[in-house]
Amino acid sequence: MRLALIAHDEKKPDLIEFAQNREDDLAHFDLTATGTTGKRLVDATDLDVERKQSGPLGGDMQIGAEIASEDCHGVVFLRDPLTAQPHEPDITALLRICDVHDVPLATNLASADAVLDELLYQLDVEFDPTE
Ligand SMILES: O=C(CO)COP(=O)(O)O
DSSP: OEEEEEEOGGGHHHHHHHHHHTHHHHTTSEEEEOHHHHHHHHHHSSOOEEEOOOGGGTHHHHHHHHHHTTOOOEEEEEOOTTSOOTTHHHHHHHHHHHHHTTOOEEOSHHHHHHHHHHHHHHHHHHHOTTO
């Protein structure tokens, strides 16, 4: 199961803390991230993370394309709600495509825990040998 992790600059410390707190859980997923977020994650944890372009250079769109192809199954995107981003249209498109494909999307820390718990539950269900 593939999970995308993304954070705007002001929220990167929160995402790193989340990833460190839940590193064992996140290790169950095929992880991808936008460029700078991915680098920060790789530096701060032992997680394997496939890095896309940086967000302003198209990383959100690359992750959106995976969602459109149904290759990405969840997104944690800690947006900075207080700072305008040059690539706002890409961000809006990513949020929209998650809704189009009904992909779980967390845009703050409280919902990140909830989405991760739900995806872990789905993983267990998928691999439950008694099913
Ligand atoms: O801008 C972003 C998401 O919109 C994140 O990009 P970076 O991870 O490259 O900082």
